[in-house]
Amino acid sequence: MSRARIAVIGDPPVYCRGLEALMRERGYEVEGHDRSLWERTDIPLCVLLAPLTHHRIITLLGELKARNATIVALLPDPSPFSYRSAVDAGAIGVVPKDALVDEIARAVGAALEGFLILPPDVMRELMHYSGALHPGIELNDHEIQWIRHIARGRTVTDLARRTGYSEREMYRCLQRLYRHLGTNSRTCAVVRATQLGLIE
Numbered sequence: 043m044s045r046a047r048i049a050v051i052g053d054p055p056v057y058c059r060g061l062e063a064l065m066r067e068r069g070y071e072v073e074g075h076d077r078s079l080w081e082r083t084d085i086p087l088c089v090l091l092a093p094l095t096h097h098r099i100i101t102l103l104g105e106l107k108a109r110n111a112t113i114v115a116l117l118p119d120p121s122p123f124s125y126r127s128a129v130d131a132g133a134i135g136v137v138p139k140d141a142l143v144d145e146i147a148r149a150v151g152a153a154l155e156g157f158l159i160l161p162p163d164v165m166r167e168l169m170h171y172s173g174a175l176h177p178g179i180e181l182n183d184h185e186i187q188w189i190r191h192i193a194r195g196r197t198v199t200d201l202a203r204r205t206g207y208s209e210r211e212m213y214r215c216l217q218r219l220y221r222h223l224g225t226n227s228r229t230c231a232v233v234r235a236t237q238l239g240l241i242e
Contacts, residue, residue: 049072057139088112092116100131136160186240189231
């Protein structure tokens with residue numbers, strides 16, 4: 043199998059161009075941003091998700107998971123929660139966005155070999171992770187009821203009718219609830235809520 047090609051996705055453009063140049067200096071073939079590349083399974087692809095927001099990184103990880111790409115996320119917030127969320131969503135490599143070039147290259151090389159490099163403090167915290175919510179986040183009674191209704195198969199329309207919200211506002215409330223649970227989908231939110239003992 044040929045050496046993986048690198049695709050850099052993210053913002054700001056000057057950061058991405060710099061990262062592409064550095065990867066080329068390290069001997070990698072760097073692709074443009076053409077998403078048609080993601081559809082080709084004959085090319086080993088390593089995607090670097092540059093400093094996007096946490097939510098955008100998690101969303102893109104979901105899209106890229108189907109491509110079976112090796113994904114290295116460069117986190118704007120290198121907290122243990124962000125590391126865990128990125129790995130849960132499918133990242134193989136995770137480094138802070140302001141990491142040194144050697145650290146990024148090391149994370150890419152390790153990820154392409156199937157290994158994940160984590161800082162010791164993040165590793166320690168993850169080993170003691172007990173399924174808690176995002177630090178500083180507490181669900182209110184309404185949110186707990188919503189996740190219980192979702193677990194029973196209720197739709198956004200059902201919940202909107204019960205709460206008096208429009209469907210659009212209810213959808214936004216649920217997206218916020220999913221993020222509070224450290225997930226980005228209905229199914230993962232129900233699983234996480236069950237782990238937390240919120241759903242009997």
